[in-house]
Amino acid sequence: MYKTCTKTLVFPLLALFLSCQAFFAGAVTISRVEPSSWWVGMKNKTLQVMVYGPNIAKSVPTCKYPGVTLKEVARTDNPNYLFIYVEIAANTKPGTVAIRFTQGNQSQTYNYQLKARTDKSGALGFNTSDVLYLITPDRFANGNPANDNWDGVNVDRSNPDARHGGDLSGVSKNLDFIKDLGFTTVWFNPVQENKMPRGSYHGYAITDFYKIDPRFGSNEEFRDLTKTMHAKGLKVVMDMIFNHCGLAHPWMTDKPAKDWINNPDIYVQTNHAKLTAMDPYAAKKERDILLDGWFVPDMPDLNQRNRHLATYLIQNSIWWIEYARIDGIRQDTHPYPDYAFMARWCKEVMVEYPNFNIVGEVWYGKPGEVAWWQHGSALNKNNSYLKTVMDFPLTFTAEKAFEKTGNERGSEASGMYQLYEVIAQDFLYENPNNILTFLDNHDTGRFNRKDDDNLDRFKQAFAFLLTTRGIPQIYYGTEILMVGAKSEGDGQIRKDYPGGWEGDKSNAFTPDGRTEKQNEAFNYLRRLLQWRKTNEAVTTGKLIHYAPHESNVYVYARVKGNKTVLVMLNASGRDQALDMDRFTDVTANFTGGRDVITGKQITPDQGKVTVPARGQYILELN
Template structure:
């Protein structure tokens, strides 16, 4: 009996040791890759107990393991795999061995679907920015997850918008005249409180299930393409959410800036290009965190840098999105950003990336544009954001005096010599972080119409914020939740449906119809979407500029005065040339060009010139 007990104990010990040695993989990212990519090497993050101590081998025609990189934490190994041009799609056996224990993971290599998407966008497009949680709820069964429930009475809680809701409104957007849908971040935000805005990502490779699955996002992108529109994905590479899965067991101490210890960023955005900047201030800006809930990622860590770059490429290839808007752009390492841009553009030459270059002065935004002479190194970014023009535009159309603020717009645009390509910058009147352009105190549409006429005929790539067309309002002082309110009619049981003409009041319908006419016309105007710009210094509150492409000319007249004015055409011979008449694209009124044109108080004309 005693001998039997000893034998059982011995077997138990053997079992425990063999179990301890068993190879377990908890996570592999990305879940797949593709054959035929221009860059043949890619990275696989493998996470599991002591997986870094295992030997790794790959046996598959055309696929070789370049490096199995160990890191500080033995629970990680980063595999760098080369896929030859001759390699075929299939399951690649990746074998992990530790003593006598072996485990083989069949890693999927897929064929590329490169027949659609990755189209990029340019000045011919108009982007429509949507906060998905607040736009439309197409499927209520996915509203509540991870003990976080919807509460539409709380402006900072989850409200339930999703991909299914966006899908049902694609025809609405197309009818309005939108060419490109831009969604605030859609990746998983498994954060306490819900993180409805999407900027505290807890899994870079998974869609937030409250919006829908990865497959549903891919289907939404395909449906958008089928409607003749494009899809832009908002990405966040500066930070993650504090509940991200790796925060409980970091690959290395320097995976998170400031060695994982909270340090508040000083938001000194100009320090990265300021030749007089204090080194400590610059370091605090780059390494500091937005909040305790958003740990700052260290893009100088080579494995993390590759991981983040590859994540962007994975989403492009997987969902065939057409563009990326990169959040908190200037807060990241310059060399990393330059490499990220270059690798994305090398793989997808037609693609476009917008960087959130939030500065008061356009010089700082221009510093980030590809091939800028302002920077000693090439930033490789095609499209910075023109916040400087936004801030000027928000007060330019007030019409409180005969002179207004149109001179501020003129002076800002006159500084375009600092941009390598001023026609490829993002322009906007507002967005999810700014007070809405529409104001509660506006009782007419004069400011609305002037602002949109300017935005949609000006140089650059215009972006509209959802709800602008139905006169949504909200100020920064009211809180971010008030800037991102639910679109009435997007939820079952809403009292009004402002997606429909019947659900809008008379002023909203006038605003909607004006914007629709302007957007649909813009699609047909090569002068606006492809033409160069000429402008004249404002005089007596009148600002005149033109867009010119070959023999097509569009002339825009803005009147900031609170009285109508007769504008002599004698000054504008550079624009008019041999043209003899003009037609306003909104009112269809025609004007001879050999006499003055009378423009209404706080009014605008968008004139197509003809002979």
């Protein structure tokens, strides 16, 4: 019976399949078009459209639309991809461009939308007047539990490496909290789709560059969020990754070209030897492994030397700027992709949006190594066009600089001197103002520690961060003393914000939900952040500092016009009476100053000001 039934069913089905295959053999099928839409009036008149479908490369595309010219039709070794390059004249009107794909006697028309650039908000960039609040969206707040689970990957808050359910809605519901704290800008860890088997909560294994991960929300929700943030006076920075994609990206099952991915046939781990990017003596093999090796087996390394992929990635970032009107981009692993491509990307974005800002993750331990990557650097004969770099040397120094060193008299080994020494090397930078400063982020151990018995270290560090040069960034949860060591795993430095989930035992978004110590830290940071907004000397003024070679007290001033802020950081374990005669070139005719934290008036006593042990003054001179 079983065999008879099998024969009875199989032959008619096979005949039907073959007849259908013959019928559709000449059909033109389009499965995907990227970008799905574009805008008229862009400075770069050339648009690449990537078309995907079975044997689409065998078709011939044509279009007739006033102002739109078909420049090139490019095919690769994969017949399922077609790259169309069109030129859009400056006077082109928005509308629907009918692109006709003809293959033999079959054809298909795709209606491509050219939109008007009606939204002029955003794209403002960020600068020294801003303070960035870095959020890992999966761990901040869950505003919509309905989108928690997707495609078999479920929320599990007991697992520090699983999805926890935070989303864009959770951020939206806490915007007033962020603004009231004093932040001007929110930097989101990646929010694009990460459809990976294990969840990829961090966002760095992208599987769709043009789509917000549905567990965070939709493209429309992200665009609405940026509009709301702009209306509240907040800016938006979007994390992007050009070095790699996620292993589950559709490209990995059907590559657009053989050279789309570096080392596609055998796994080669990157050596992380970032110095080879600038080392004049580096062996080619060493540099190739840095650039072409994979970060991890789940993140294939993209080959930006493929001209179609390079244009695809550049257009993708421009698409997000224009679509959501974001204000800035933080580029992950900046030294790892092809250098010429990254320079081209930075340049093209900045030409299109002159006020925009890009900060690159250039993870190096010395100022000269970081400075090499900055736009216009005298150290680098090939301009990177990267406007802002990340001050990892300052981060690593600050981690220890505010410790109880026991060094009462100070020396070149003291924490304050080492901090001073990093700042003193700003002569290496083309523009010391375009440096992102931070004490920690989503990849480092948290600055706050479990064994901090008081807030001395916290207060000194943030007094410094928010008054020195550069653009400060603060990691979410720092204001409530969240802790986590890198050695404990990344999930421990990206914990859930208490109160962000319904049913949480405490709600740190409210004063009643915070401990006394947390409220002390929160209020201290809030006072500093809100004050910083009002003081031009700190945000745009000149920095003048003094070597802390005698007392382990670091003294510096921020000066603009007739406004001067004097900062005094005493890292020693005893009160220090400082002779103010040393600082007359910044104190000039000022007779005293108001401490911005306590409101107390500080006046020299017999020419001296005493700074408390492990204490600080931030004085607005008067």
